[in-house]
């Protein structure tokens with residue numbers, strides 16, 4: 001059986017029921033969020049991954065892992081129905097419970113995307129993965145902006161889909177995947193006007209509490225450090241722009257040649273004016289920008 005999802009050829013090759021595909025329904029019978037993965041195993045195709053699952057369909061419980069859908073540069077294969085449970089995030093990881101009130105295995109669909117040493121193939125695979133995720137998000141009415149974490153965002157020891165993003169020439173943050181999904185998530189983009197989120201307002205900031213360093217202005221941006229002052233080693237952070245994202249104001253600055261973001265306050269002002277907020281530290285605007 002072959003379908004097409006946002007231009008990607010999708011086959012169904014369901015696993016024999018065993019430990020990998022146990023056959024249990026998701027707790028609500030449908031996915032409540034999506035988890036983006038990469039295979040962690042470069043240069044493998046979806047067919048190779050699904051065949052491996054099938055050859056080990058009843059692997060012992062100590063070693064079991066599985067996911068619903070694999071995507072590569074040519075096609076996608078559904079190997080576990082998206083209404084059933086699969087084992088793609090450790091049960092003892094707690095972030096999924098904090099964010100969504102359920103373990104990913106019991107409430108989410110896991111999508112595994114291939115990556116390759118060949119950058120072009122990785123880019124195509126990433127693009128196909130984004131198309132499949134956008135299709136699933138629309139189909140199950142899931143907001144990909146808040147309900148599509150990467151595995152790395154919800155389980156501490158994981159680096160996916162960062163491996164895929166890096167292989168395709170992006171930085172490792174899941175926010176980069178979101179941007180590609182946005183291209184294919186049609187329902188949403190038609191309705192929401194593109195609002196300005198970044199202003200080239202420079203200044204200095206000295207936090208009065210440890211604030212995190214992230215690779216993107218989003219709670220989903222990878223955390224580089226929990227304390228910007230320790231990480232940068234400066235007494236005053238010089239920022240070159242501010243960004244309004246995810247319910248926070250962020251400063252954007254460069255450290256060790258790389259661009260980072262830190263949240264400096266929650267947005268509480270009804271008109272969302274940054275200068276009306278209470279910051280987590282002392283902020284000074286550069287004179288000429290006033």
Ligand SMILES: [Zn+2]
Pocket residue numbers: 036037038088151158160
């Ligand atoms: Zn994963």
